[in-house]
Amino acid sequence: MDAHPGFPPALDYLLRLGDNALILGQRLGEWCGHGPVLEQDIALTNVALDLIGQARSWLTYAGELEGQGRDEDQLAFQRDAWDFRNLLLVEQPNGDFAHTIARQFFFDAFHHPLLEQLLHSTDRQVAAIAEKAIKEATYHLRYSSEWMIRLGDGTEESHRRMQTAVDDLWMYTGECCTPDEVDEAAHQSGMGASLTAVRKSWEERVKDILDQATLHRPEDDWMQSGGKQGRHTEHLGYILADMQFLQRAYPGMEW
Amino acid sequence: MSSSVALEQQFQERIDAEARIEPKDWMPDAYRKTLVRQISQHAHSEIVGMLPEGNWITRAPSLRRKLALLAKVQDEAGHGLYLYAAAETLGVERDDLLEELHEGKAKYSSIFNYPTLTWADIGAIGWLVDGAAIMNQVPLCRCSYGPYARAMVRICKEESFHQRQGYEIMLTLCRGTEVQKRMAQDALNRWWWPSLMMFGPNDADSKHTAQSMAWKIKRFTNDELRQRFVDVTVPQAEFLGLTLPDPELKWNEERGHYDFGPIDWDEFWNVVKGNGPCNKERIEARRKAYEAGAWVREAALAHAEKRRRRKEQSAQVA
Ligand SMILES: [Fe+2]
Ligand SMILES: [Fe+2]
Numbered sequence: 001m002d003a004h005p006g007f008p009p010a011l012d013y014l015l016r017l018g019d020n021a022l023i024l025g026q027r028l029g030e031w032c033g034h035g036p037v038l039e040q041d042i043a044l045t046n047v048a049l050d051l052i053g054q055a056r057s058w059l060t061y062a063g064e065l066e067g068q069g070r071d072e073d074q075l076a077f078q079r080d081a082w083d084f085r086n087l088l089l090v091e092q093p094n095g096d097f098a099h100t101i102a103r104q105f106f107f108d109a110f111h112h113p114l115l116e117q118l119l120h121s122t123d124r125q126v127a128a129i130a131e132k133a134i135k136e137a138t139y140h141l142r143y144s145s146e147w148m149i150r151l152g153d154g155t156e157e158s159h160r161r162m163q164t165a166v167d168d169l170w171m172y173t174g175e176c177c178t179p180d181e182v183d184e185a186a187h188q189s190g191m192g193a194s195l196t197a198v199r200k201s202w203e204e205r206v207k208d209i210l211d212q213a214t215l216h217r218p219e220d221d222w223m224q225s226g227g228k229q230g231r232h233t234e235h236l237g238y239i240l241a242d243m244q245f246l247q248r249a250y251p252g253m254e255w
Numbered sequence: 256m257s258s259s260v261a262l263e264q265q266f267q268e269r270i271d272a273e274a275r276i277e278p279k280d281w282m283p284d285a286y287r288k289t290l291v292r293q294i295s296q297h298a299h300s301e302i303v304g305m306l307p308e309g310n311w312i313t314r315a316p317s318l319r320r321k322l323a324l325l326a327k328v329q330d331e332a333g334h335g336l337y338l339y340a341a342a343e344t345l346g347v348e349r350d351d352l353l354e355e356l357h358e359g360k361a362k363y364s365s366i367f368n369y370p371t372l373t374w375a376d377i378g379a380i381g382w383l384v385d386g387a388a389i390m391n392q393v394p395l396c397r398c399s400y401g402p403y404a405r406a407m408v409r410i411c412k413e414e415s416f417h418q419r420q421g422y423e424i425m426l427t428l429c430r431g432t433e434v435q436k437r438m439a440q441d442a443l444n445r446w447w448w449p450s451l452m453m454f455g456p457n458d459a460d461s462k463h464t465a466q467s468m469a470w471k472i473k474r475f476t477n478d479e480l481r482q483r484f485v486d487v488t489v490p491q492a493e494f495l496g497l498t499l500p501d502p503e504l505k506w507n508e509e510r511g512h513y514d515f516g517p518i519d520w521d522e523f524w525n526v527v528k529g530n531g532p533c534n535k536e537r538i539e540a541r542r543k544a545y546e547a548g549a550w551v552r553e554a555a556l557a558h559a560e561k562r563r564r565r566k567e568q569s570a571q572v573a
Contacts, residue, residue: 026313029321032328033309034540036548038302038336045329049322056318073317097551153561154554161550239313246316246374253431255316255374255424 009185011066012085013192014126015075016182016228018058019086021133022076023236024107025051026243027094036097043143047104050136057129077247081236088227089172091236095165098151098158102165105144105209110176112137113201114193122190145209152213159214166210167218174223177202182228270471275401278344286470289463290400291345293472295352298338299363301331303356303537307371308380316374323420324377330413337406344402357542359529366449368531375428375435375442381421383443383450383488389414390484391454394474403472422491429495436496443492444500451515452523454481460520485513 028048035041059072094100118130151158177199186192305328315321339349355361395407428439455477467473503516
């Protein structure tokens with residue numbers, strides 16, 4: 001058992017959805033003003049905007065479900081790392097553009113089929129949020145897939161960089177489609193997705209895009225996990241230190 | 256009369272008649288050069304301007320503010336795009352213009368060489384810097400050069416949204432706690448004078464103004480626009496309950512304008528010359544982004560070329 005008490009499964013599940021969007025959006029926000037070309041600066045910011053918008057919906061609903069009066073901002077800015085439920089993948093640093101694209105693609109290839117299933121959630125609020133989010137996720141997946149192919153099958157240098165990024169991030173891809181008790185409970189209740197089905201779609205998509213990108217699929221070796229249970233990499237602490245700075249330094253104020 | 260003199264005369268007649276000059280029209284070399292200089296400086300200002308505000312994206316105090324700030328900085332990137340495209344209609348290339356920026360040869364608005372130190376700076380920039388930009392840019396919507404004027408119409412709509420958003424941040428701070436109000440006042444103290452400098456040197460010292468006005472690139476002088484900015488901003492500061500950092504500022508009944516104290520032109524020229532607090536960081540950040548992106552741009556081209564060849568081959572087979 002963790003030293004820190006867990007959340008009820010439904011709340012935990014919503015936090016996973018919200019935190020994935022929030023932390024990846026936060027990471028993409030770091031690119032704003034520093035993109036490799038103006039058009040891609042704008043495109044990455046679009047993805048960041050979508051994801052943070054989604055995070056607001058999920059976290060607002062999580063706060064309602066929790067029923068203790070916490071709103072999106074209290075959840076985003078006043079939890080410590082062990083209460084964050086995002087995948088380790090999304091908290092990995094931006095690295096070069098290849099790492100950002102690989103991280104995005106691995107996430108989108110999971111996120112899109114996940115949302116597809118959540119469209120049929122018995123929880124109407126979940127289905128409604130998923131319905132809005134999936135339009136955005138469709139675009140994200142197309143965007144990251146295209147760049148995987150472009151960079152994988154571009155120049156020698158871009159191929160090498162892309163392969164390195166794929167290899168570096170591979171060990172963080174395992175946990176997204178590996179169900180734990182929370183995933184099982186959410187699926188069983190009808191609220192959440194079947195990760196078995198999501199995994200099937202993820203595998204197919206990843207194989208297809210890596211093939212088109214002339215990239216090599218790494219061996220399934222040891223996979224890192226723990227993000228979903230609140231055991232994170234060292235990176236998350238710094239993300240939160242940045243993100244939560246004002247709310248921590250000046251608590252209880254309106255901004 | 257030589258033909259070039261005649262052409263020039265016709266050109267000026269068209270300008271005087273408020274005709275729009277389009278890329279394919281004949282134009283004097285000096286007109287073209289002036290526009291390239293002004294539009295590219297303007298484009299550079301948009302993308303360098305992303306940096307001071309981008310500095311607070313990861314630290315925005317609420318998710319709503321984070322979204323708004325991201326969207327705003329993204330708008331500035333869009334402005335950069337429109338403006339580089341407008342410059343390209345005059346026969347220059349974006350990459351060449353960027354190279355001049357990275358080599359420190361091109362100018363951009365000096366205001367972006369000041370640091371953003373607290374969250375209130377994001378409010379102050381929106382309110383004052385976007386506010387000053389609007390003053391400068393609304394008349395440019397009627398600029399004689401068509402592509403520039405049309406770019407400005409789109410840009411001005413977004414700038415006024417930025418300005419309101421910035422003012423709203425200031426208002427929230429000023430209605431907040433003591434420390435938030437202090438933050439707002441401190442930001443105003445630091446951004447006020449650089450904002451006034453955004454309108455450029457006094458008319459007497461502005462070497463381009465007369466010609467630009469004759470060409471209807473410019474419609475008002477630097478001092479006219481600066482005065483207009485002061486006049487609209489003073490009551491806004493009063494409404495916030497903030498004090499403008501100028502002891503000489505007072506209403507002049509006779510002129511029907513606010514009088515204000517002298518601008519420190521020494522500071523202005525130094526920041527222009529590269530001695531501002533962040534000149535080096537700003538250029539370095541832009542240069543780094545561009546250089547780190549070189550392989551991405553090359554790969555995109557290489558991939559497009561591969562695609563084209565494959566398509567050709569499959570067409571031949573079919
Ligand atoms: Fe702008
Ligand atoms: Fe703006």
